[in-house]
């Protein structure tokens with residue numbers, strides 16, 4: 001084979017397998033990749049397989065495709081309403097709050113300045129453009145990175161994305177059936193085109209069917225679900 005032909009084949013392969021072209025209107029939202037949600041020693045609310053999604057998310061971060069890379073962090077004061085310990089309840093029980101909201105009871109998690117609140121050490125945070133903290137109000141939980149669960153107070157994420165002319169978001173992180181789901185739903189409501197990589201998320205599955213129910217609900221509202229089988233070894237969609 002002539003050298004020039006070899007070079008053109010090499011160039012073609014490089015184009016196919018190398019970093020995607022940067023899409024300035026497209027942000028990657030990495031939800032709550034914190035120690036407490038990863039299946040590691042010392043985690044208070046480990047999601048089964050939570051740690052296994054880190055390398056895939058790192059590939060997305062380093063793909064060069066996203067105009068902005070945003071992380072969310074669950075960030076609860078120690079007297080937070082969602083902690084079973086603050087309500088004399090059992091973990092995973094559901095209670096009705098004074099305002100009528102249903103609240104799942106969780107173990108204490110993601111308390112600022114604790115190991116559990118930190119990002120997992122293997123998460124590549126070196127290309128982070130923005131970090132949004134959520135659930136900071138002790139009286140209300142906030143699964144979504146955009147709004148609290150009462151839809152009364154907004155984080156500054158939407159303003160940040162709009163200010164940067166972001167029209168499309170790709171969402172990954174933990175956990176599929178809670179914070180990822182609510183973030184996807186709010187992103188749709190706020191007018192973004194929304195993609196969800198199933199390879200970059202895992203569910204809590206308090207009920208074993210929760211992941212499936214979540215995926216169906218998100219498809220119904222127009223979220224583009226990117227399933228494993230569509231993803232080639234070296235190609236990131």
Ligand SMILES: [Zn+2]
Nearest residue numbers: 074076110135
């Ligand atoms: Zn929380």
